Amino acid sequence: MRHEFPILAQTIHGQPLTYLDNAASTQKPLAVIDAMDHCYRHEYSNIHRGVHTLSQRLSARYDAVREKTARFLNAARPEEIVFTKSTTEGLNLLASSLGELVLRPGDKILLTTLEHHANIVPWQRACQRFGAELVVLPINDAGELDTTHFSDYLDGVKIFSAALVSNALGTINDLAPLIAEAKARGIHTIVDAAQAVAHLPCDVQALGCDFLVFSAHKIYGPTGIGVLYGRHDLLDAMPPYQTGGDMILSVSFERTHYAAVPQKFEAGTPPIVEVIGLGAALDWVTDKGLADLAAHEETLRQAAEQALTALPCLRIIGTARHKAAVISFTLDGIHPHDAGTVLDQHGVAVRAGQHCAEPVMRRFGIPATIRASFAAYNNHDDIGRLVAAVQATQQLFQ
Ligand SMILES: *Cc1c(COP(=O)(O)O)cnc(C)c1O
Numbered sequence: 001m002r003h004e005f006p007i008l009a010q011t012i013h014g015q016p017l018t019y020l021d022n023a024a025s026t027q028k029p030l031a032v033i034d035a036m037d038h039c040y041r042h043e044y045s046n047i048h049r050g051v052h053t054l055s056q057r058l059s060a061r062y063d064a065v066r067e068k069t070a071r072f073l074n075a076a077r078p079e080e081i082v083f084t085k086s087t088t089e090g091l092n093l094l095a096s097s098l099g100e101l102v103l104r105p106g107d108k109i110l111l112t113t114l115e116h117h118a119n120i121v122p123w124q125r126a127c128q129r130f131g132a133e134l135v136v137l138p139i140n141d142a143g144e145l146d147t148t149h150f151s152d153y154l155d156g157v158k159i160f161s162a163a164l165v166s167n168a169l170g171t172i173n174d175l176a177p178l179i180a181e182a183k184a185r186g187i188h189t190i191v192d193a194a195q196a197v198a199h200l201p202c203d204v205q206a207l208g209c210d211f212l213v214f215s216a217h218k219i220y221g222p223t224g225i226g227v228l229y230g231r232h233d234l235l236d237a238m239p240p241y242q243t244g245g246d247m248i249l250s251v252s253f254e255r256t257h258y259a260a261v262p263q264k265f266e267a268g269t270p271p272i273v274e275v276i277g278l279g280a281a282l283d284w285v286t287d288k289g290l291a292d293l294a295a296h297e298e299t300l301r302q303a304a305e306q307a308l309t310a311l312p313c314l315r316i317i318g319t320a321r322h323k324a325a326v327i328s329f330t331l332d333g334i335h336p337h338d339a340g341t342v343l344d345q346h347g348v349a350v351r352a353g354q355h356c357a358e359p360v361m362r363r364f365g366i367p368a369t370i371r372a373s374f375a376a377y378n379n380h381d382d383i384g385r386l387v388a389a390v391q392a393t394q395q396l397f398q
Helices: 030-043 053-072 087-102 121-130 150-154 175-184 232-237 272-288 290-309 336-345 358-364 380-396
Strands: 081-084 108-112 133-137 157-163 188-192 211-215 226-230 248-251 256-258 314-317 326-331 351-353 369-373
Touching: 030 053, 030 272, 053 081, 053 272, 081 087, 087 121, 087 157, 087 188, 087 211, 087 226, 087 232, 108 121, 121 133, 133 150, 150 157, 150 175, 157 175, 175 188, 226 232, 272 290, 290 314, 290 326, 290 380, 326 336, 326 380, 336 351, 336 369, 336 380
Parallel strands: 108 133, 108 157, 157 188, 188 211
Antiparallel strands: 081 226, 211 226, 248 256, 314 326, 326 369, 351 369
């Protein structure tokens, strides 16, 4: 499979590239690169406005990706798929638009300690705008959601938003039962699937969620394109997030009528070629088989965790029973940023920092971690080079 990812065939500081920063962004297969290249060379024009052939052809291909995405998420209908810029934009859209629809002064929004900043800060803005307040579900020492008192956290809550997989620790959260309990109490539920979508099935009907968001760039697709799934009746009731061309039925200076969903939430010229790239990425994953890709990554994660755990003075942060494709760790006496820099000298690309999840770091009383994260194209050589580079780092700082 590695030959499908041209970027992997290079050396960094004279060493073969060991790309283990997949939780930040995945590399792109030729299938995606070629689809976008072909689109610019042969198919490109603006969509949904033209009567000319190019525009009509590309409009049909764009709409087909919406249908493909709906199938990928098992959404009931394609109109429930809104194209956004990213997970971040999807969550901002919800905080603003769903917030305007449902939040009243004194209402509560339930998040968890595991959230990415993109699932925290938009809700803080919504609290300021609508007079609501945040409630946070805690985690245990393993980095798992502590759900023992979950029902106590639901009083006064109108929106519950949580990550399916933690980008900082890799914890897989068993959200379906929590969502069911929240929904039984009339709470609107949101799943941040940014870190989950490349590793486990994100079936919106099985999850039972009202909304789900992800970014294409974390599932082998391009940057600049994300997906918001929303239940049709809720999207229909929500006010628009951005306004302008393409999201209207008719405009006069007295009064504007909005288009139906999903167009109501896609103001302006969308990232057309990025949508084509997303379609190619979902096809690529579907062809390879998401379950097979995930099983391969799980083998690598377990091998890496075993090898790293055997090293002295290394602490794994996040020891949940169910994890996906992420290992976060610290090295005694070595700042994660210094470790990351030395690992890079060995050609090993990892992330060192807070992973946009400062509350997780605070929970564990650490400034940062080193995070190795896996994708379909990683192999046992990558693990071997990671472990050797970590040992070399420890020797250097001894
Ligand atoms: C990456 C990530 C985000 C943010 O995604 P963007 O593409 O940067 O908008 C949000 N939540 C989680 C869990 C993530 O892993």
